Amino acid sequence: MDVKMDREALSAFLARDFGQVAADFAVERVDAGGVTLRLRVAERHLRPGGTVSGPALFGLADVAIYLAILSRLGPVALAVTTNASIDFMRKPAAGRDVRAEARLLKLGRVLAVGDALLYSEGVAEPVARAGMTYSLPPG
Template sequence: ARVRSPFRPSTLRPGGSISGPTMMGLADAAMYAAILGELGRVEMAVTQNLNINFLSRPAPADLIAEVVILRLGRRAAVLEVQLFSEGNDEMVAHVTGTYALPSS
């Protein structure tokens, strides 16, 4: 999945960097989108774990999340997200996460 978050000046923290919660929210939403794309509507899939490493300062631009499902089991999905500032190939954050999936 590839998800874009439009730039909003209200997401900047002092010093001009996009806030961590903004980046974490995008990564979490992108992981959920990847799961929905693979399994269809799964309303009760919930974030079980999210780990983020901030690698470089994001530009004041749209954020792009690129998601890969590493493992999709019956009870959990493990995913990886790379975050980029639009127009830049340098990753600004690396995210891994696990989603708990409802039992069938």
């Protein structure tokens, strides 16, 4: 399936429809293989000790997989997460940006299933792995 929304289109969609969090993210790559999304880590994303919090990592994974879906379907704002699982595998580097490499495993009429590996800037091994399922709006 072809890409229907490129990096610029996804960035504009985030700014327009999710303006409250759009500044936290940078869409870095969009192609048939998926999406790379960067979390611009700020003080509000940190937990005591300076590492990126679990909720911030979860949010990055959710947005990245959501954008991977939109990249293939177009701007369907009503796609919603119906199932989510995340494994935190190692502590992210203190205060460094985190990127998600998201891909779709299944894109059907009613459900989309994707996964994401999250990497702390400067660290080769992933810090987390997430799998999510989304319900797609009819039509």
